[in-house]
Structure formats: structure tokens, C-alpha cells
Amino acid sequence: MITEQAIMDALRKVEDPEVHRSIVELGMVKRVEIQGDHVAVEVLLTVAGCPLRNKIDQDVRAALASVPGVRSYDVFLGTMSDEERKQFAAKVRAGQADPLQIAGQPEVPPLLRDDAKTVFIAVASGKGGVGKSTATANLAVAFSRLGYKVGVIDADIYGFSLPNIFQLGDRRPALVENMLMPVQQDGVKIISMGFFVHDNTPVVWRGPMLGKMLRNFFSEVYWGDLDVMLLDLPPGTGDVALDVHTLLPKSKEVIVTTPQSNATEVAARAGTMAIRTNHEILGVIENMSYFEANGERHYIFGKGGGERLARELNTDLLGQIPLGVATASGSGIFPNGSEQAQIFESIAKNVAKKAGLPAPAAAGH
Numbered sequence: 001m002i003t004e005q006a007i008m009d010a011l012r013k014v015e016d017p018e019v020h021r022s023i024v025e026l027g028m029v030k031r032v033e034i035q036g037d038h039v040a041v042e043v044l045l046t047v048a049g050c051p052l053r054n055k056i057d058q059d060v061r062a063a064l065a066s067v068p069g070v071r072s073y074d075v076f077l078g079t080m081s082d083e084e085r086k087q088f089a090a091k092v093r094a095g096q097a098d099p100l101q102i103a104g105q106p107e108v109p110p111l112l113r114d115d116a117k118t119v120f121i122a123v124a125s126g127k128g129g130v131g132k133s134t135a136t137a138n139l140a141v142a143f144s145r146l147g148y149k150v151g152v153i154d155a156d157i158y159g160f161s162l163p164n165i166f167q168l169g170d171r172r173p174a175l176v177e178n179m180l181m182p183v184q185q186d187g188v189k190i191i192s193m194g195f196f197v198h199d200n201t202p203v204v205w206r207g208p209m210l211g212k213m214l215r216n217f218f219s220e221v222y223w224g225d226l227d228v229m230l231l232d233l234p235p236g237t238g239d240v241a242l243d244v245h246t247l248l249p250k251s252k253e254v255i256v257t258t259p260q261s262n263a264t265e266v267a268a269r270a271g272t273m274a275i276r277t278n279h280e281i282l283g284v285i286e287n288m289s290y291f292e293a294n295g296e297r298h299y300i301f302g303k304g305g306g307e308r309l310a311r312e313l314n315t316d317l318l319g320q321i322p323l324g325v326a327t328a329s330g331s332g333i334f335p336n337g338s339e340q341a342q343i344f345e346s347i348a349k350n351v352a353k354k355a356g357l358p359a360p361a362a363a364g365h
């Protein structure tokens with residue numbers, strides 16, 4: 001006999017595509033009716049024109065089909081009443097600061113509280129173009145492949161590149177009851193300044209505005225439960241890097257450089273700032289280390305820069321990423337199984353260990 005419990009257990013695995021939490025947990029399953037081997041389910045959406053209704057519909061159908069004994073089913077998609085929407089919002093926000101309070105005396109956003117378990121890792125470089133954003137994105141994907149819950153903030157507010165690297169096109173964070181839902185791609189939750197400006201509009205914010213924007217990325221965005229949050233810092237040692245150091249006193253740092261000596265010299269300055277502001281440097285990633293053709297390595301940009309920089313900053317060289325040919329899609333994420341992806345996975349394992357992250361299995365994933 002089919003039980004309501006069996007149906008609810010199957011539906012529990014269906015996630016709201018924006019909030020990334022179970023539709024059962026979010027109170028979206030309004031009704032379950034069982035008649036013999038036929039099941040009817042009603043699921044409530046926040047708004048009538050919910051763009052993700054097809055996805056929810058499909059996932060609910062797949063879940064029902066997986067329950068032993070179910071031969072046929074009907075899925076009704078309804079719309080929440082104002083009261084139901086309020087309850088939904090309260091569940092989404094559970095443990096998350098109310099963004100409306102930010103205008104007044106700001107509450108500390110959950111990820112920034114002293115007892116938060118999320119590990120913050122800022123990715124810095126001395127100069128632009130060394131592949132800092134590429135490294136941040138690929139490291140994030142590697143963490144996700146290892147089973148960690150991972151988020152990325154594109155704090156490179158002048159030269160945001162994560163939307164391109166992740167090939168997000170015109171995808172934008174959804175606004176659900178005053179909370180922004182990060183865009184999710186390759187298992188990574190992403191927020192970028194690029195989502196909030198129009199094409200090619202230069203960002204002219206200065207000083208305090210930048211810090212405020214960064215703070216909003218924590219308080220107005222629903223991140224949920226994260227094991228690790230990576231921050232793609234702008235190159236150099238400017239305002240944003242300082243803001244990150246102030247806002248996230250516990251954040252650790254990874255420095256990206258190329259093997260060229262002038263790149264490592266300026267990267268050393270970013271590293272020195274981290275040391276001065278008491279931020280632990282987890283290590284150095286050397287990018288564009290060599291190009292491999294016919295089994296032979298060509299050190300186009302010289303050799304040994306990453307090693308030298310690591311020594312200078314009294315830290316480890318985490319890995320050397322070879323130059324890769326861009327994928328056909330133009331994505332900046334190296335394909336799973338490629339040499340680069342494998343190196344990023346080994347770097348992620350090492351960084352997780354150094355940063356004190358529990359093994360993903362222990363973290364319950």
C-alpha cells in the first residue's frame with residue numbers, strides 16, 4: 001500500500017530550484033491524496049508566473065514515479081496566498097538576517113557571525129590577467145566536486161569576470177521575498193557585481209560604497225549552509241582587498257601568480273598585505289606554468305616564479321596550472337578529468353586540509 005509518508009519522503013528530495021531546499025521543508029506541498037495506485041499532489045509556488053514551474057513540475061513527477069506501487073499521478077501547481085508566502089519567506093530566512101533591518105542597526109549576517117562554520121578564502125593577485133578569476137572559479141568547482149557546499153563572491157567589482165567564466169549568459173539572481181538567490185552553476189553558488197550593472201557601465205563607486213556592497217552580498221543574499229566561500233578579489237592591494245580584510249578578519253588567502261618574475265614581485269605585495277593584516281596565507285597557485293605539446297613542456301613564461309613567491313611569503317606552492325586550450329564553448333571552467341581540473345582538485349584537497357575544513361563525508365554530504 002502506498003503511504004503518505006512514502007510520498008512525502010520522495011518529495012523531500014525535490015528542491016526548489018532557486019532556494020535549493022526541499023519543497024517539503026519549505027512547506028510547498030499543500031496536499032497529497034492517494035487512491036489505490038493513483039496519487040494526486042498539489043505544490044504551491046510563490047508566484048503564479050514562476051519561471052521555474054516546469055522544472056518543479058518535472059522533478060515532482062520524477063519523484064512520484066520513483067515511489068514503488070505508484071502507477072499514475074496528477075500534479076497540480078497552485079499559488080501561495082499572502083499568508084502562505086509569509087510563512088515560506090520565514091522558512092527561507094530562518095537563520096538569515098532580515099534584509100529590511102539593514103537600513104537601521106544592521107544585524108550581523110549569519111555567515112559573518114563568530115560561530116559560523118564557513119571557511120572564507122580570498123583569492124588575490126598582484127596584477128591583473130594572471131588568471132586569478134579563472135583560478136577562483138575552477139577551485140570552487142573542484143571543492144564542489146569533492147562534495148563541499150561552496151559559494152563564490154566576485155568581489156572584483158571593476159573587472160567582474162565570473163559570469164563569463166561560468167558562461168551564465170543573462171542569468172541573474174532571483175528575488176524571492178526580498179532575498180537574492182545566488183545563481184547556481186557547476187554546483188557553485190555565485191554572486192557577482194556583474195549581475196547588477198548594465199553592459200559596460202563602469203562602476204564608479206568608491207571607498208565606503210564598496211564595503212557596503214560587499215556587506216550586502218552577505219546580508220541580502222540567501223547563501224544557505226556553506227562549507228567554503230571563495231572571494232575573487234580585485235588585483236592589487238586596493239580598497240576592496242582592505243574591506244575584505246576588515247569585514248572577514250578570519251578569512252584566509254590564496255595568491256595567484258604566473259611564473260614571470262615581475263608578476264611574482266607584485267604578487268608579493270598582495271601577500272605582504274595579508275601578512276600585515278594577520279590573514280593566513282594558505283599558499284600560492286602558479287598559473288600558466290607551461291604549455292604541453294607532444295609530451296613536451298614549454299615554459300613560455302619562464303620558470304620557478306611560484307616557488308620563489310611561496311618561499312618569500314613563507315608558504316607552500318599549492319600547484320602549477322598548465323596553459324589550456326579554451327574549450328569549444330568558451331567556458332573558463334576546465335573540463336572534468338582534464339589535467340588542469342585534476343590539479344585544481346588536488347589543490348582544493350590541500351587547501352581544505354590547511355583551512356581546517358572537515359572531510360566532506362564528515363560534513364554530512
Ligand SMILES: Nc1ncnc2c1ncn2[C@@H]1O[C@H](COP(=O)(O)OP(=O)(O)OP(=O)(O)O)[C@@H](O)[C@H]1O
Nearest residue numbers: 128129130131132133134159161235288322323324
Ligand atoms: N591556465 C590557463 N590556460 C589558458 N588560459 C588561461 C589560463 N588561466 C587564465 N587564462 C585566460 O587568461 C585570461 C585572464 O584570466 P582571468 O580573467 O582569470 O585573470 P584575472 O587575473 O582574474 O584578471 P583580472 O583581475 O584582470 O580580472 C582569460 O582570458 C583566461 O581565460
